[in-house]
Amino acid sequence: MLTIDSLRAYGANVNEGLTRCMNNESFYLMLVGKSLEDRNFEKLREAMAAGNTTAAFDAAHALKGSTGNLALTPIYEPICQLTELLRGKSEAVNADALVDRIMEQLEKAKQL
Amino acid sequence: MITDALIHSTRRTVLIVEDEAVNRDLLGIILKGNYDVLYASDGLEALEILETYPGRVAMILLDILMPRMDGIEFLRRRGADEALSRIPVIVLTSDKDAELETLKMGALDFIAKPYDMPEIILARIQRIIEFVEDRQIIQEVERDELTGLYTRGFFFEYSRRLQAAQGGELRDVIAVDVDHFRLVNEVYGKGFGDELLCAVADGIWDELRGGFGIACRGDVDLFYVYLNQREDYEAVYSRLMDRVHALGRQTNVRLRMGVYRGVEADRPLDWYCVAAKAACDTIRGNYARSVVVYDSTMHERELYNERLIADMETAIAEKQFVVYYQPKYDIRGDVPKLYSAEALVRWIHPELGFISPGAFIPLFEENGLISKLDDFVWREAAAQIRDWQDRLGICLPVSVNISRMDFFDTDLKRKLLEIVAENGIPVDSLVLEVTESAYSQNMERMLKTVGELREAGFRIEMDDFGSGYSSLNMLCVMPIDALKIDMKFVRNVVNSGVGYRMVELVVEMARALDVPAVVEGVEDEAQYQMIKRVGCDIIQGYYFSRPVPPEDFEPMMKKDR
Numbered sequence: 001m002l003t004i005d006s007l008r009a010y011g012a013n014v015n016e017g018l019t020r021c022m023n024n025e026s027f028y029l030m031l032v033g034k035s036l037e038d039r040n041f042e043k044l045r046e047a048m049a050a051g052n053t054t055a056a057f058d059a060a061h062a063l064k065g066s067t068g069n070l071a072l073t074p075i076y077e078p079i080c081q082l083t084e085l086l087r088g089k090s091e092a093v094n095a096d097a098l099v100d101r102i103m104e105q106l107e108k109a110k111q112l
Numbered sequence: 113m114i115t116d117a118l119i120h121s122t123r124r125t126v127l128i129v130e131d132e133a134v135n136r137d138l139l140g141i142i143l144k145g146n147y148d149v150l151y152a153s154d155g156l157e158a159l160e161i162l163e164t165y166p167g168r169v170a171m172i173l174l175d176i177l178m179p180r181m182d183g184i185e186f187l188r189r190r191g192a193d194e195a196l197s198r199i200p201v202i203v204l205t206s207d208k209d210a211e212l213e214t215l216k217m218g219a220l221d222f223i224a225k226p227y228d229m230p231e232i233i234l235a236r237i238q239r240i241i242e243f244v245e246d247r248q249i250i251q252e253v254e255r256d257e258l259t260g261l262y263t264r265g266f267f268f269e270y271s272r273r274l275q276a277a278q279g280g281e282l283r284d285v286i287a288v289d290v291d292h293f294r295l296v297n298e299v300y301g302k303g304f305g306d307e308l309l310c311a312v313a314d315g316i317w318d319e320l321r322g323g324f325g326i327a328c329r330g331d332v333d334l335f336y337v338y339l340n341q342r343e344d345y346e347a348v349y350s351r352l353m354d355r356v357h358a359l360g361r362q363t364n365v366r367l368r369m370g371v372y373r374g375v376e377a378d379r380p381l382d383w384y385c386v387a388a389k390a391a392c393d394t395i396r397g398n399y400a401r402s403v404v405v406y407d408s409t410m411h412e413r414e415l416y417n418e419r420l421i422a423d424m425e426t427a428i429a430e431k432q433f434v435v436y437y438q439p440k441y442d443i444r445g446d447v448p449k450l451y452s453a454e455a456l457v458r459w460i461h462p463e464l465g466f467i468s469p470g471a472f473i474p475l476f477e478e479n480g481l482i483s484k485l486d487d488f489v490w491r492e493a494a495a496q497i498r499d500w501q502d503r504l505g506i507c508l509p510v511s512v513n514i515s516r517m518d519f520f521d522t523d524l525k526r527k528l529l530e531i532v533a534e535n536g537i538p539v540d541s542l543v544l545e546v547t548e549s550a551y552s553q554n555m556e557r558m559l560k561t562v563g564e565l566r567e568a569g570f571r572i573e574m575d576d577f578g579s580g581y582s583s584l585n586m587l588c589v590m591p592i593d594a595l596k597i598d599m600k601f602v603r604n605v606v607n608s609g610v611g612y613r614m615v616e617l618v619v620e621m622a623r624a625l626d627v628p629a630v631v632e633g634v635e636d637e638a639q640y641q642m643i644k645r646v647g648c649d650i651i652q653g654y655y656f657s658r659p660v661p662p663e664d665f666e667p668m669m670k671k672d673r
Contacts, residue, residue: 020138020227027141035134061177065206066134068226076226 002029006112010074017071028070035066036110041103048092048099056095057086074105123148124170124241129158129186130204131178135225139173139204142230143237147171155181159189162196170241172201173223176210183210187217200244202237220244256329258306259313264336267328271338271381274326281324282341283375287388288312288352291366291396293333300361307359309333312367315355319348336385338375345371349403368392369403390414396478419464420472424481427459428488434458435492436659437510439668440630440652443644450672451650452509452543454632455493456659457485482515489513490528494535494542496662501537506669511543511573516550519561525568539569543593547575551590563591573630577618587625595622599633599643599653616646 004025008014012032021028040059047056060083067076082098125148130136136151143149150169152158155178162169172190176183183203190196203214206225214222220240223233254266262270275283290296290308297305309329316327316337325339342348349369356365370392372384390413391406427433435455442451459467476482493510501507518524532539544565551558551574562572573594597618615631622629631643634653643651657668 016226019229020142022141022145022230024141027137031134031137034137038134058177061206062132065175065204065225066132068206069135069138071226 002033002112004029007032007109010109010112013071013073015071017069020069020071032070032072032109035070035072036106038063038066041106044099045103048095051092053086053089053092056092057083057089060086072109075102075109078102078105125150125165125168126171126173126237127152127158127161127169128173129153129155129178129183130173130175132175135175135204138227139233142227142233146234146238154178155183155186155189158186162199166195169199170245171237172199173204173237174201174214174219175204176207176214184213184217187214187219191218198244198248200240202240256313259310259329261313261316261335262326262328264328264330267326267330267336267338268382268385271326274324274338275375275377275381278375278377283324284339284341285372285375285381285384285388286337286339286345286348287330287370287385287392288316288335288337289368289370289389289392290333291368296365304359304361308356308365311355311359312352315352319351330385334389336388338381338384341373345369345403345405353402366399367402368395370394370406371403372406386414387411416471417475420467420475421479421481423461424472424476424485427461428484430462432460432462433485433488434460434661435489435496436661437496437665438652438659439657439665439672440511440632440650441656441672442649443640443651444649448651448656448672450508450668452511453665454511454545454652454659455489455496455513457489458659477515477517480517483517483521486513486515486518487527490531490542494531494537497537497541498535499662500666500669504666504669506673507538507541508669508673509541509543509571511545513575514544514546514550516547516554519550519554519558524561525564528565528570529568540571543571543573545573545575545596548577559589559591566591566593578614587621592625592627594628594630594650595625596630596632599631599635599639612642612646615643615648619647619649622649 004014004018007029014028017032018025018028021031040062044056044059044063047053047059060079064076064079064083067079078098078101082095082102085095085098086092123146126143127150128136128139128143129152130139131153136153140149140151147170150161150165152161157180158172158174159181174183174186187201190199190201197218201214201219202221202223203210203219204223204225205211205214211222221236223236227233250266254262256263261267290312293305293308296308312335313327313329316335319325320327320337320339323340325337327335327337327339330336349367352367352369356367370388370390372388372391375381375384387406387410390410391404394410395401395404434457436458437453438456439450440452440454441448457469457473459469459472461467473482473485476485490512493512497508497510514524521527528542528544529539532542546558546562566572571593572591573596574590574592575596577595577597595618597615619629628649629647630650630652631648632652634640634643634651634655636655639653640651640655657665
């Protein structure tokens with residue numbers, strides 16, 4: 001079950017995320033749940049598969065904002081790297097490993 | 113009244129434009145304690161909301177990357193709309209790159225993602241809203257609505273700062289005043305008055321173009337300008353007058369200009385403005401001069417005048433004003449006979465000593481205090497008439513001045529009749545002297561009021577005849593009982609040969625109007641002989657007596673009556 005403790009154990013910077021939610025725990029958990037269902041994860045995967053770096057960048061950029069704000073560090077960190085890798089590029093090099101890591105962390109979080 | 117507290121206690125609305133639900137909701141929970149929050153998920157929706165609630169949104173928090181319409185396009189649209197561009201925008205960004213571009217497009221600040229502490233976000237938003245609203249309030253009140261020049265308060269505030277930073281630059285202050293503006297408004301209408309003020313303001317704008325200088329409308333028809341020193345203010349003046357003439361009406365409108373040369377940092381700018389205004393006021397009514405440069409004696413005079421104005425009420429209460437009497441003699445017979453007297457006020461100030469009427473009467477005429485002083489003199493004179501009647505058995509007519517200002521008092525007739533009744537003296541023993549210039553300035557009203565006073569039994573003498581601008585036609589319809597001319601005036605305008613002829617003319621005019629001709633200011637035997645030869649009826653002047661206190665006047669009453 002998604003709880004403050006399980007998120008903390010997962011590696012999220014819970015204190016930071018909670019502060020942004022005015023320390024409203026249930027609100028924070030609700031947003032985290034919503035974030036894990038964000039359609040941008042799906043868009044990112046599809047765009048990468050199709051080699052569409054622009055669409056991939058847009059999705060990654062959006063995810064960077066929300067996971068950053070919720071301090072979901074295990075997802076946020078590879079997303080930051082991916083965003084920089086894709087920025088202004090027509091071709092993604094060495095991006096697959098990062099995408100895999102993101103999806104892996106996403107699944108892990110969903111199991112909480 | 114709108115106070116700061118009220119303004120800052122009103123709940124503002126913030127519009128969050130962000131496609132990411134998580135980010136949007138996060139900002140929402142941070143803001144909703146302090147603000148009403150509206151949400152839009154892209155630029156297009158934001159524009160729709162702003163159109164739906166015009167004037168409601170105090171601040172926009174804007175994401176950059178959004179579907180349909182992104183933040184950059186939204187900023188572009190906002191910049192093209194005057195109302196929208198007044199709403200401050202804070203950009204939500206996780207990219208440094210976007211910052212410069214959005215800044216150029218009018219964003220005021222940034223909130224980085226991931227977000228800072230909520231307190232920091234709230235503080236930033238609050239500060240920006242306050243800053244923008246204060247700026248808007250200032251913009252609304254710093255300019256004079258009619259002319260576009262600064263308002264007085266802002267002029268002094270800005271010019272004080274400029275003065276502190278002026279360094280070695282030579283700078284001056286000028287005051288520009290419209291002569292008799294109230295009259296211009298009355299005669300040509302307020303619309304023309306406004307046009308005139310705008311023309312002067314436009315002229316001032318022109319003068320300041322390309323150089324240092326700021327200007328304000330300091331009062332209804334008074335302008336102050338703080339500017340880099342000019343060599344030739346007469347030229348500045350004539351350019352301003354060109355503006356006035358360009359209004360295309362045949363008017364006698366005239367500007368007056370006072371200049372303070374060489375503003376220093378040691379005195380507040382207000383002081384220099386007062387000085388320039390004082391210089392400007394020295395030529396009020398003097399049509400020969402239009403530009404005056406201040407010199408230090410003017411300020412001393414200004415201070416002295418302020419003192420007199422401040423002391424006036426006390427002086428009345430403490431009877432520092434005393435009334436002197438100067439005899440008028442009837443010279444028609446072989447032996448001059450005491451005919452009447454003129455009441456003349458004197459001020460014996462406990463600290464300043466004897467003050468010449470020439471120093472305080474024009475001053476009180478200017479600010480309206482003269483009415484109080486007149487009232488005092490009327491009562492004193494009436495009481496004196498009664499006193500002489502009781503003690504000496506002589507009812508000697510005494511004339512008093514009615515100032516132009518007194519005619520604005522609709523109660524004038526009732527007041528004068530009351531004074532006469534209170535003292536139990538005949539109405540025609542209190543003679544009213546009205547200067548000719550009072551007639552020409554508001555002719556209809558004057559004719560009506562003077563007519564009513566005469567019907568009530570008062571006698572009216574026209575004072576200072578020849579110094580005003582009355583037409584012969586006006587003289588014919590004027591209800592008066594005597595024409596009074598000043599020797600000094602005759603001497604001033606013409607050399608002695610023509611002067612003789614002038615007096616003769618006035619006497620003939622008085623004959624034609626069937627009223628006595630009175631000449632005042634007759635000082636010596638030669639003048640007396642000349643005046644008598646011309647056929648003048650009544651004489652007042654040092655030749656017979658200077659104005660004296662009542663007790664010194666009484667011997668003449670006993671001897672020459």
